[in-house]
Amino acid sequence: MKNYKTIILSNQEISPGYFRMRLLAPGFGAKARSGQFLMFRVQRSLPPLLRRPFGIFRVGFMPSDCDGMPEKEYVEILYKVAGRGTTIMAELHEGDRVELLGPLGKGFEENPAKQEKILVGGGIGLVPLFMLASELVEKYDVRLLMGGRTREDILAVTEFERLGVETETYVSTDDGSLGEEGLVTQVLERKLQKYPDAEVFACGPMPMLKAVNEICSDHKVSLQVSLEEFMACGVGACLGCVVKGAGHTEENPSYLCTCKVGPVFQSERLDWDALGEPNETCEGCAS
Ligand SMILES: Cc1cc2nc3c(=O)[nH]c(=O)nc-3n(C[C@H](O)[C@H](O)[C@H](O)COP(=O)(O)OP(=O)(O)OC[C@H]3O[C@@H](n4cnc5c(N)ncnc54)[C@H](O)[C@@H]3O)c2cc1C
Numbered sequence: 001m002k003n004y005k006t007i008i009l010s011n012q013e014i015s016p017g018y019f020r021m022r023l024l025a026p027g028f029g030a031k032a033r034s035g036q037f038l039m040f041r042v043q044r045s046l047p048p049l050l051r052r053p054f055g056i057f058r059v060g061f062m063p064s065d066c067d068g069m070p071e072k073e074y075v076e077i078l079y080k081v082a083g084r085g086t087t088i089m090a091e092l093h094e095g096d097r098v099e100l101l102g103p104l105g106k107g108f109e110e111n112p113a114k115q116e117k118i119l120v121g122g123g124i125g126l127v128p129l130f131m132l133a134s135e136l137v138e139k140y141d142v143r144l145l146m147g148g149r150t151r152e153d154i155l156a157v158t159e160f161e162r163l164g165v166e167t168e169t170y171v172s173t174d175d176g177s178l179g180e181e182g183l184v185t186q187v188l189e190r191k192l193q194k195y196p197d198a199e200v201f202a203c204g205p206m207p208m209l210k211a212v213n214e215i216c217s218d219h220k221v222s223l224q225v226s227l228e229e230f231m232a233c234g235v236g237a238c239l240g241c242v243v244k245g246a247g248h249t250e251e252n253p254s255y256l257c258t259c260k261v262g263p264v265f266q267s268e269r270l271d272w273d274a275l276g277e278p279n280e281t282c283e284g285c286a287s
């Protein structure tokens with residue numbers, strides 16, 4: 001993990017309300033693993049005080065501007081404008097100075113014994129799945145199920161397809177403007193009937209993750225989920241991101257720090273009934 005005082009290489013709106021930001025980050029890619037995240041400092045000045053967490057979409061090198069100059073190593077994030085911090089981010093431009101801390105947390109781990117990999121992404125939850133897909137596609141059969149409320153919520157389909165991933169998109173609105181209509185979880189059910197020995201990786205809104213967990217547990221299929229809990233520090237210091245672990249009771253409490261132990265968890269480590277409850281451990285995370 002390193003704190004980078006760096007610059008923005010580009011920041012473009014790719015769909016209404018969704019942006020792709022590329023940041024100069026020498027040495028970041030060698031350390032980053034799929035499923036990890038970074039903390040982005042919106043501004044050097046206050047407010048907002050806190051850094052904001054974002055999944056790592058991609059790392060890579062940009063060709064040099066002229067002969068003799070080195071390539072530029074970058075990290076890319078995709079973000080949705082949600083509130084104060086991301087509204088400010090959307091107004092930033094190439095050359096603006098920012099800070100990022102990362103890579104952070106624990107990422108995905110593949111089981112080499114499972115040839116079929118099914119990735120399930122809802123909305124912005126597909127971000128950490130891109131780097132995962134690019135690693136898995138070298139060795140396994142990778143299928144991606146992407147869900148969104150509208151066509152605008154389904155991002156980067158072409159980029160996944162370019163990797164060689166079989167993609168299927170599901171828009172849970174009436175328009176059916178892209179892919180099939182219906183919930184992504186209904187399709188997962190069908191896929192698991194066809195590929196009962198698959199391994200599943202998911203990231204997205206909590207209701208989707210809960211449904212995916214139920215389906216995978218019914219089919220006795222291994223599932224890893226990436227949680228997007230509220231985070232204030234991102235490094236295990238504030239306890240603002242804890243979730244209850246499986247078997248948690250008042251007498252024998254089990255708390256898992258999402259930013260350190262996660263954000264990726266094997267599904268059976270989590271107390272699924274408690275997920276989505278407000279976090280009682282941190283009161284000062286709203287700045
Ligand atoms: C590990 C991790 C990875 C993430 N990856 C991405 C990503 O790749 N792209 C992306 O767009 N977003 C991602 N998020 C969510 C992102 O951090 C929040 O959307 C962002 O912090 C909102 O900041 P804000 O100042 O704009 O919003 P605020 O003003 O702080 O809040 C505005 C709204 O956003 C909601 N919100 C705030 N923080 C979160 C959060 N952590 N999760 C869900 N909703 C939140 C609030 O409920 C509120 O409704 C990730 C979160 C985590 C923990």
Ligand code: FES
Nearest residue numbers: 234236238239259
């Ligand atoms: S965000 Fe502070 S401990 Fe996880």
